[in-house]
Amino acid sequence: MAIVMRPIQALRLWQQVTLSQVRGDAPDLTMRQVTILLTIYLDPPPHTVRGLAEKLGVTKPVITRALDTMGALKLVSRHRDERDKRNVLVKRTVEGALYIERIGDDIIAKALDLPL
Template sequence: MPIELTASQALGLWYGVSLDQVRMDGRDLTLRQMAILLHIYLVPPPHTVRGLAAELNVTKPVITRALDTMGELGLVDRIRDERDRRNVVIKRTVGGALYLEKLGDRVREQGRRLSP
């Protein structure tokens, strides 16, 4: 059953989750990086730099910079596609899965706080 939220409640939920993330996790992902990370983990693979750029309507260098940061944080890996060496395939990591699992838990907790 879907939960109906007012705009203020929805923003409050987002604020609460964002605040928890800032307080509890030293990684400071931009909104673009978070959108890319969520896409990689929520949409079935394979994922390529070219495909992510098209999906998010940004350039390949924008995706590459975001992936550089997320790779340094252990959230994703990149490998060359052996079938087509021009493509770079983005792979999920255990660290990235755990990061998003904790984020999901924070979203659920904030959502519970909104319940009557």
């Protein structure tokens, strides 16, 4: 099924979803943090700090700072790679999966409310 939207409708959908996130009781993440989180949950693992930095075109410290925040919120966890101690593996959590699922549900709900 193809969804056809005009640019103004797509922007309105984005506005409604982000407004819902800001107003809700879920953690208020930055655009960068949400992008990292979506990458972790939508792209197949394994995920490393180095790999995320390369994929998103940012430095490892940028990823580390974002993961610090998301780790404190239990949206992701980090573990040293036992096979290569230089790598830090980033893993999904139940809390993070539920957070992402709620965003997906919100996108669908807001899209259904858009005027055609």
